[in-house]
Amino acid sequence: MSGTARGIRVVVSGDVPDARLREVLRDAQTAGRRVRQVWGRSVLTGTTRIDVPADEEGFRRHGGSVEPGAQIAATTTADDRVVLAPSLFTDVTSQGRVVVLTHELTHVALHQAASVDIRRWVVEGAAEFTAYRATRLGLARLAPQLAAAVRAGRVPAGPPSDARFRSAPQAAYQEAYAWCAFLVDRFGLERFTDFVRSAAPTAGADDFAATFGASVASQRGPFGAFLRARVGVETAASRPGG
Numbered sequence: 001m002s003g004t005a006r007g008i009r010v011v012v013s014g015d016v017p018d019a020r021l022r023e024v025l026r027d028a029q030t031a032g033r034r035v036r037q038v039w040g041r042s043v044l045t046g047t048t049r050i051d052v053p054a055d056e057e058g059f060r061r062h063g064g065s066v067e068p069g070a071q072i073a074a075t076t077t078a079d080d081r082v083v084l085a086p087s088l089f090t091d092v093t094s095q096g097r098v099v100v101l102t103h104e105l106t107h108v109a110l111h112q113a114a115s116v117d118i119r120r121w122v123v124e125g126a127a128e129f130t131a132y133r134a135t136r137l138g139l140a141r142l143a144p145q146l147a148a149a150v151r152a153g154r155v156p157a158g159p160p161s162d163a164r165f166r167s168a169p170q171a172a173y174q175e176a177y178a179w180c181a182f183l184v185d186r187f188g189l190e191r192f193t194d195f196v197r198s199a200a201p202t203a204g205a206d207d208f209a210a211t212f213g214a215s216v217a218s219q220r221g222p223f224g225a226f227l228r229a230r231v232g233v234e235t236a237a238s239r240p241g242g
Helices: 018-039 056-061 094-110 120-133 144-151 162-167 169-187 189-198 205-212 217-231
Strands: 002-005 008-013 048-053 074-076 082-084
Touching: 002 018, 008 018, 018 048, 018 094, 018 120, 018 189, 048 056, 048 094, 074 094, 082 094, 094 120, 120 162, 120 169, 120 189, 144 169, 144 217, 162 169, 169 189, 169 217, 189 205
Parallel strands: 008 048, 048 082
Antiparallel strands: 002 008, 074 082
16 A cells, blocks of 8 residues: 655555554655755655555565664665654654654655765764754753763763764764754854765765864864753853852
8 A cells, every 4th residue: 555745655564554654644744844944945856755564574674774772763775765663653752753754854865875984973963953953842852861961071072983873872863963953053054964965975074174164173162062051051151250
C-alpha cells in the first residue's frame, strides 16, 4: 500500500494500519516545509520515498540500521530513501515524529547519507539543528546530557569528534546540535548553511576558517559562554559585583 502527496511517496509493508499511511504523509509534508525554511525552496524538489515497515526485521530489510547504544527511529539510505522504525510509532509523540522526519529529510535534501567521509558533527548537527529549529524549545530541554555537563563545569571546547559518536552517540548528537546552533547564533544562518553545503570530506580548519573567518579553537570561549547562557549557568562575571 502506498500514497503520494506533494513530492512525498509513502510505502507501507506488512501489517501496518491504513491510518499510518495518512499520518506519515501529513507529518512528512510538515517536515518538508521545515527543511525548506532552512535550506531553501530548491531542495526536495523531486519525489522522496519513505518506507514504513511493520516490524524490526522489515526495518533492517528495507535498509534501516541500528548503531550500538543508539535509539534509531529512522534511517536515511544512500539512495535517499527514508526508512521508519516501528518504534517511531510506539515510543515517540506526534510532535516527535515530525522532528524525526525533519532530521531525515534534511539528510535527503543535502544528500548526506552518501557523504560518508564528511565529519559526523557536520552531517548530524545540521540535521538536528533543522529538526529542532521550529520547536523553539530551549537547549536544556533538547540537550539534557549536555546541559547537565555544562552545569557541572564540563563545557565542550568545540564540536564532537567522530569517535565521540561511536563511544557516546546520544551525547555526541546533543553536542553537535549545540555547536551548530551556536554557529548560527554567532555567524548567521546563511554562513552556516554555506559551510554545510560546501563541507569537504574532513571539514577541516581551512574550510571552517574560509567560511567563518575564525578558527574552531578561537570559538572555545564564545561557545562556552553561549552554552552557559542557554543553560542558565551563572558565572562570576555575571554576578552583581563580579
